[in-house]
Amino acid sequence: MLIDGQKRTAIWPDPEDQGVYIIDQTRLPHVVANVLLRDLDDAARAIKNMLVRGAPLIGVTAAYGLALALRADPSDASMAQAAEVLRATRPTAVNLAWALARMTGFLQPMPDELRRDAAFAFAKHLLEKDVACNSAIGDHGLALIRALSEKRGGAPVRILTHCNAGWLATVDWGTATAPIYKAQEAGIPVHVFVDETRPRNQGASLTAFELGQQKVPHTLIVDNAGGHLMQRGEIDMAIVGADRIAANGDVCNKIGTYLKALAARDCGLPFYVAAPVSTLDFALAEGGLIPIEERAPEEVTFMPGVAGNGEVVSVRIAPKDTPARNPAFDVTPARLVSGIITEKGVFDASREGLAGLA
Known part of the structure; x- marks a missing residue:
């Protein structure tokens, strides 16, 4: 939707591939500040401290958090550990666990060398799916x-x-x-x-x-x-x-x-x-x-x-x-x-x- 007349979304991939951007919602409405999430810890902290909140957005952020973790280490152990860290950030919203299950289910059969790009592509798919889904809810x-x-x-x-x-x-x-x-x-x-x-x-x-x-x-x-x-x-x-x-x-x-x-x-x-x-x-x-x-x-x-x-x-x-x-x-x-x-x-x-x- 709009901020100061400009089209915005609540989360978006960094065009320079350094991570994913969010709007820091703890500073709204007084300050509109973008925050770059660069790794798993950034994503987990953003969810836990409610820089992002709302069940669907938490789910998409968790998907990108998992992708960021696999950028550093695409192994099965890394994926399992990252999913556990993210799952523990907010226990009530089910979309978080849903997004992580979708991500891990998609990535599990892949060899490690393909997971990095595939993880970001699938996180983007979940982002786009969320937009379409909410538009349909509106209709x-x-x-x-x-x-x-x-x-x-x-x-x-x-x-x-x-x-x-x-x-x-x-x-x-x-x-x-x-x-x-x-x-x-x-x-x-x-x-x-x-x-x-x-x-x-x-x-x-x-x-x-x-x-x-x-x-x-x-x-x-x-x-x-x-x-x-x-x-x-x-x-x-x-x-x-x-x-x-x-x-x-x-x-x-x-x-x-x-x-x-x-x-x-x-x-x-x-x-x-x-x-x-x-x-x-x-x-x-x-x-x-x-x-x-x-x-x-x-x-x-x-x-x-x-x-x-x-x-x-x-x-x-x-x-x-x-x-x-x-x-x-x-x-x-x-x-x-x-x-x-x-x-x-x-x-x-x-x-x-x-x-x-x-």
């Missing part, structure tokens, strides 16, 4: 927005998002935002309510940044305002992303998703999940089996921002030595999900509805 989600637009007589469709499931969480288009960007292209008016998404504020810092750059009308709200606006009839639908979807349709996504789904159900509003088929984990029978990442308590007790002098700083917002818990994700039961928007269509959030995608 299928567009039909849902179009139907609501017709129901509202052409008035803007008011959409609630959670966290950042935009193009910054993928290579391009995004998952939850893809239908929004497609609606904009189709001339269907929308207005997006962006919740801040504590504790890392990815809605405030990333989704609001994206939508502003793309000139999509939007309003930032605090996390706890979503239910209030639903009650008052100011929201027409919710679209969120997913980090892992169990075989029965339970959805694991950024912490707070469950509460938005409960509010939507109580208010009789559609609550959709947008995710590629690679986010489905048919090895897990239900959402309670999904490992939930617990992140550092400092993400809760401190908050980053820009000081009056323009410097990006981190400030304490809780009393010193206050204990805090920081589960990064929660699980929304399938019964609260109106449908799952994938690149292959919109499917019922149930074992039967998803079975054909296995």
Whole structure:
């Protein structure tokens, strides 16, 4: 999508073949900084420290991380060790393990001397596949927005998002935002309510940044305002992303998703999940089996921002030595999900509805 009017993606190969570039998302929206990942350690650190985040983008970054490792040592042992390092960086998003399995399955039969070029070629294939996949998600989600637009007589469709499931969480288009960007292209008016998404504020810092750059009308709200606006009839639908979807349709996504789904159900509003088929984990029978990442308590007790002098700083917002818990994700039961928007269509959030995608 766009930054300062220029077409950008969240990750791209270095034209001089020194590695792969990413946008450092920990510095957005205040600073747009490109970072060159040169080796396995750079890629693993970028994923673990959330310079890249979002399940699809994590998967593509891991694919390039494996390719960078094989550039240094293309042996079986190196490939296995690199995959293990990358797999351990973020335990919840299934796309990471999916991408590594695709990479290793493709490369395993090859002789060592062919692996370097083949690894980068296959990582690029996964990158391009992600773009096409998210564009297709947008097309299928567009039909849902179009139907609501017709129901509202052409008035803007008011959409609630959670966290950042935009193009910054993928290579391009995004998952939850893809239908929004497609609606904009189709001339269907929308207005997006962006919740801040504590504790890392990815809605405030990333989704609001994206939508502003793309000139999509939007309003930032605090996390706890979503239910209030639903009650008052100011929201027409919710679209969120997913980090892992169990075989029965339970959805694991950024912490707070469950509460938005409960509010939507109580208010009789559609609550959709947008995710590629690679986010489905048919090895897990239900959402309670999904490992939930617990992140550092400092993400809760401190908050980053820009000081009056323009410097990006981190400030304490809780009393010193206050204990805090920081589960990064929660699980929304399938019964609260109106449908799952994938690149292959919109499917019922149930074992039967998803079975054909296995």
